[in-house]
Amino acid sequence: MSCPDQSWDRRRVLASATGLVTGSLLPLAGASRAAAASGTAVGAAAQYTNPVIWQDFADIDVIRVGDTYYASASTMHYSPGAPVLRSYDLVNWEIAGHSVPVLDFGAKYDLNGARGYVRGVWASSLAYRPSNRTFYWLGQIDFARTYVHTATAVEGPWSRLTTISTPYYDAGLLVDSDDTLYVAYGNTTINVAQLSPDGRTQVRTQQVFTAPSSVGTLEGSRFYKINGQYYIFVTRPANGQYILKSSSGPFGPYTMRQVLLDLRGPVPGGGVPHQGGLVRTQTGAWYYLAFVDAYPGGRVPALAPVTWTPDGWPVVQLVNGAWGTSYPAPAVPAPTRQVTPMTGVDTFDGTTLKPRWEWNHNPDDTKWSVGGGLTLRTATVTGDLYWARNTLTHRIQGPTSTATVQLDHSAMRDGDRAGLALLRDSSAWIGLKRDGGVTRVVMVSGLTMDGNWNTTGTGTELASAPASGGRLWLRASADIRPGAARPGTFSYSTDGINFVRLGPDFSMGNDWRFFTGYRFALFNHATQALGGAVHIARFELSTP
Template sequence: MRRRFPRWINIILGMVLTAGAPVVAGAAPAVAAGQYSNPVLWEDLADADVFRVGDTYYYSASTMHYSPGAPVLRSYDLVHWEFAGHSVPRLDFGSKYDLTGGRGYVRGVWASFLNYRPSNSTFYWGGCVDFNKTYLYTAKSVEGPWNQLTTINNCYYDAGLLVDDDDTMYVSYGNTNISVAQLSADGKTQVRTQQVFSSPSNIGTLEGSRFYKRNGSYYIFVTHPANGQYILKSTNGPFGPYTAHQVLLNMRSPISGGGVPHQGGLVQTQNGDWYYMAFVDAYPGGRVPVLAPVTWTSDGWPVVQTVNGGWGASYPFPNLPSHEVKPPTGVDTFAGTALGPEWEWNHNPDNTKWSVDNGLRLQTATVTNDLYSARDTLTHRILGPSSTATITLDYSGMKDGDRTGLALLRDSSAWIGVKRDGTNTKLAMVNNITMDGNWNTTNTGTEAASTTISGGRIWLRVTADIRPGTGRQGIFSYSTDGVTFRQLGPGFVMGNAWQFFMGYRFAVFNYATKSLGGTVTVPRFELSTP
């Protein structure tokens, strides 16, 4: 039986997102020289925990049912980011995350913490899973290897980690009732926990804790989902008492049609400047990061610097040196023996059924007629406001009943790909693949168009418009020579409801409807923008 959300989670799920007024449209808003534009990275990267180690900035995000979980991004200027690794190598939280003992959609890695402990040169990640217990992982480098340190039998929901000046580690967490826990010196156990703040009725729900210390005062940065941000301050130690202060409420969005910037975290540069990295609800694409400078009042409260009363579509570039990072667009030929950190599987993969080394090789790992139940579906975030994924597909090793291709994956999905039935092979565009509100499959799809193919190799392409709003489409096309592409089937209208939380992704899949044994190879994946 599916575990139900606690009542307060259902309250959050019933809230209505507040859309911001139009400010920006298009991929690259016109900005003055020496300025950056928001969003700083138009990809689904919610619940940011952002911090600095030396001259390097790190960013951790939620991934829910995708594996590996909790990606870590790296930057040197807070504007240009690259994927560096994952804090959770595998979702070792039960068989439902393997798509064998159920399914873990909209579970798994929620808002979690990532921070660095200078005393032992170690990164610490922690997150509560399934409202049950908190998992802690550590690594000496964000690239890994990451290893599970311990589990704590307390749910640090939406948690933030502070490493204090004396090296003591504290975790702030909770929903509406905010608590602080002290960890043992080795980080493996909870020494003490205490509720430090209860949100008054005139503020309402608070969650998404991030924990800081500045000028001797302790701060817990919390969000009012999905339209506000507050900060709690204590001048009497980490256990309070705390006083609340409103940072923003219903602030105008920098993204046309997007929601109010909220949640995320604060970070101070090596030059002493402060910034706030929030996210904006921007469905169907997901929740995307936006950056604004912050100043502090004389009595110790942060103030977001606005432009004409709203979160700026652009700001002066941070006073930080430039440093090259890997761009989000480009070609992946799957060289080497590991996937790049920008890739994540839909649930945990069966690692005996895939490999890379001069191409991605996918054996069928599941017998099913349901894309949502198929293991070893490999996903990539869509780059907004629109982008195109193109794969080269060698389908010569398919077996009778196999299905393979390139999908737009969410709770309403569609794909273009190859169907092999007996001796017949055809290319099809399939839509109307849907889930209900409990993430059970309600429809396994309708073939909207098809054409006969031969030769064993084809190029598949999906172009996705993920600007916030209704009616945004994905267009599916194919090529037999890699040069000339033809659309197959109608445009697919993507859903923009927020309840699935994660945005649409490009997804490469290969599953069997009759028996295992088939194989396909993807020699090349390309992500491009107009």
């Protein structure tokens, strides 16, 4: 739920704990590992380093249910949307599921006659309602209406509870101590809505605050009730955080106080931490999980402890006048399990994709399959990768990481294009072109969009080599440190051991307006006719 300190029967919450993710395990950081082994709480001697997740998870909402922490993030045009992250210590996180299984908000999210780039799932809210042991996701789409999805476990299945005609922009959902549902939302003018007891309709909505001109834009609401006071935590993009407080109920009146402004962040070359959420640990300590603009990689989560003034205002704990690059680890009970890593090998076993994967727009589910590898059959005839369906994406791990895929291209047909891309509004890729019965491995750059996300360049081939046989390994490496050279490099191998560079460095763009960061992307599309396929036996995301 959005208010971490509301009371409820803790045994009931723990009894409703969700299922566990299986797979390879990620060791706990630093002293946390020793604490887990001894079965004791993590002490102040342990340290964590920011960013706690060096992957693109923006507009964070964070909650605690029992001994487990959950966070939600924006995903824009990627499907499934609104990932739910899980942690037991606020430092080590895994992707547990997605609150929006499919972007069923219109044909443009299927790349059907239109495109949904930089639309879709913006800042939304995640909450837990103890009375019915249910998780709620709430978010507006396309400034048109608000959607509410629910699940009894974050892994799903998630289903739509309702749509509400009021678009709750940058919403924060509060489950009050009397079980009433409230939503704080808006841009500069902040409003509070009350929902019906079943959460399906709006009972009332009221303007509760207008940002003073000296502050400007306020948005990104998170809604809390703490010690009987109501708080709306709002951001001034992209350099400030403010909080509104009411002692007279959820509809105010509210007074405002600055939390941070132009604060130096923990990522060299990155921005000011902002637009996240507050959460209280089991032992009563408070933390602020925010994001840092760190393009070309995106917006990465950073964690800082919070204290409270005697009159009830939060204060972020600084290190030498800045958001710390490291802090003592939260003192929490040792986790019962370790989290599933966001890096490593995926052989696409089982019957579904793992939660680390998201498609560029909704896929055509008749054109892909998993089990003993990933098969991508051509789903679109186009010369433009930005129009191609079934492009499967994976976040880049910072500060530098490498993606390697083993690809069987023997079932490609003339005109097909398949490979591994660094995907954003300026993109490049390494892969296979099959034309006239001949297959070549190529490096292509110059795929571009304009500020309205229309294609302005479909790419230029900069290097090529013969591709004999039916199997090839493709590799892309990315340096996503902001302010650096931001190079992406490509190489290939015929044996999976010896790799050959192909093409020049690709300079990844760092303009913020696409919002999401670069991703590794697996694709296969036709330029002549459907019918071809590639098989990806293995994907590995590794760090130095």
